[in-house]
Amino acid sequence: FLEDVKCQARSELQASDSRYQAQRRISQLLQTELLQLYSRVEMEAPARTLCSSPPGGRA
Amino acid sequence: FLEDVKCQARSELQASDSRYQAQRRISQLLQTELLQLYSRVEMEAPARTLCSSPPGGRA
Amino acid sequence: MADDPQRNFRSAYYEKVGFRGVEEKKSLEILLKDNPLDLEKLSTFSQRFPLPSMYRIHVWKVLLGILPPHSDSHALVGGYRKEQYQDILEALEVMRYINSSTPSTHIYLRMFQLESQILPRCSETSAPDEENEDFLSVSRAMEEIVDDPVDCYWLIKCFVNQFHTKFGDSIPHLPKSLEHYLSQEEPRLLNHLKNSGALAQLPYSLWFRRCFAGCLPESSLQRVWDKVISGSCKILVFVSGDPAQLQDHLDGHQPAGRHRQVSVQ
Numbered sequence: 427f428l429e430d431v432k433c434q435a436r437s438e439l440q441a442s443d444s445r446y447q448a449q450r451r452i453s454q455l456l457q458t459e460l461l462q463l464y465s466r467v468e469m470e471a472p473a474r475t476l477c478s479s480p481p482g483g484r485a
Numbered sequence: 486f487l488e489d490v491k492c493q494a495r496s497e498l499q500a501s502d503s504r505y506q507a508q509r510r511i512s513q514l515l516q517t518e519l520l521q522l523y524s525r526v527e528m529e530a531p532a533r534t535l536c537s538s539p540p541g542g543r544a
Numbered sequence: 545m546a547d548d549p550q551r552n553f554r555s556a557y558y559e560k561v562g563f564r565g566v567e568e569k570k571s572l573e574i575l576l577k578d579n580p581l582d583l584e585k586l587s588t589f590s591q592r593f594p595l596p597s598m599y600r601i602h603v604w605k606v607l608l609g610i611l612p613p614h615s616d617s618h619a620l621v622g623g624y625r626k627e628q629y630q631d632i633l634e635a636l637e638v639m640r641y642i643n644s645s646t647p648s649t650h651i652y653l654r655m656f657q658l659e660s661q662i663l664p665r666c667s668e669t670s671a672p673d674e675e676n677e678d679f680l681s682v683s684r685a686m687e688e689i690v691d692d693p694v695d696c697y698w699l700i701k702c703f704v705n706q707f708h709t710k711f712g713d714s715i716p717h718l719p720k721s722l723e724h725y726l727s728q729e730e731p732r733l734l735n736h737l738k739n740s741g742a743l744a745q746l747p748y749s750l751w752f753r754r755c756f757a758g759c760l761p762e763s764s765l766q767r768v769w770d771k772v773i774s775g776s777c778k779i780l781v782f783v784s785g786d787p788a789q790l791q792d793h794l795d796g797h798q799p800a801g802r803h804r805q806v807s808v809q
Contacts, residue, residue: 428487430580435494437612441621442501445628448659449508452635455663456515459639463522509631516638523640 568593580613581606590774594767601690607773608702629694632658641666649683652697678753679704685757685765711777718752718781725785733787748784
């Protein structure tokens with residue numbers, strides 16, 4: 427019976443963890459995407475007034 | 486003793502949940518940031534060659 | 545006469561009109577009342593009988609680990625699964641991998657790629673390659689069977705993952721098994737296929753990789769997948785070796801078996 431309770435807890439924890447892992451992958455992707463977009467914006471910035479707003483700043 | 490096991494399971498699940506929630510907040514912030522960056526890039530795009538590459542496209 | 549002619553008459557009648565599963569359905573219902581569910585018994589059931597359609601999705605979810613054996617955890621875990629689905633979907637939208645006009649099967653592909661850490665850069669997304677096409681076929685077939693998109697995604701993901709983990713090593717050997725099976729069961733057919741060069745032309749590698757998705761009518765496919773999900777890939781060989789399936793294909797009926805049921809017990 428004790429094994430049973432442990433087993434149930436384990437499967438709940440696994441499901442919760444899988445949700446966390448997905449969220450972690452999502453933020454990694456978002457970070458990559460942001461970095462690439464920033465570097466693109468900055469490469470093009472010197473020619474423009476854009477450089478007056480710091481990277482990471484609001485639009 | 487059984488109560489003990491259940492209690493431990495509950496706190497593990499709570500820990501997993503709060504890790505998930507934290508990661509979710511991070512993703513949401515990053516998403517907001519990304520959306521703002523996209524709209525900034527696109528506002529500036531019409532005047533530039535930049536518009537030849539699709540939004541979300543190459544760095 | 546038998547002791548209970550009424551009952552025997554009924555059973556025989558049910559069998560004749562296709563309700564062979566009345567008794568089976570009852571025994572499945574008993575299994576589904578267990579808490580925790582006995583995965584071994586459910587697998588055995590699913591190996592032996594086609595699952596009644598009203599319980600199929602639930603049993604698949606349990607066998608694939610989308611829902612845990614403990615029924616009283618189903619609501620909690622089901623909620624986690626839904627959140628995970630929505631989180632991924634939302635992120636892909638924001639990153640512009642998908643939009644309102646993206647076909648759902650392509651959405652499932654991107655979601656699966658995100659979770660498997662093989663999502664290409666948005667700008668580098670190209671036409672789906674062979675492996676993607678296999679995934680898309682399975683998705684299209686699953687979508688025919690499952691209405692709820694959350695269930696559908698999870699079933700596709702876990703089905704594909706389980707199929708590769710469990711049978712990945714066996715798939716390349718299935719064509720040999722098919723030949724062996726035919727040599728035992730249908731030696732004349734095998735000879736004919738070999739001599740006419742037709743054997744080499746059969747797309748069985750495709751059938752195996754896609755688990756017959758897109759190659760069998762839905763009702764037969766479900767029964768094949770019952771067996772695959774509950775742990776056997778031998779069924780793929782038997783279905784491929786079914787003379788009617790082969791004949792259909794050689795006759796140029798595509799997808800094979802569209803016109804009749806493959807007998808999958």
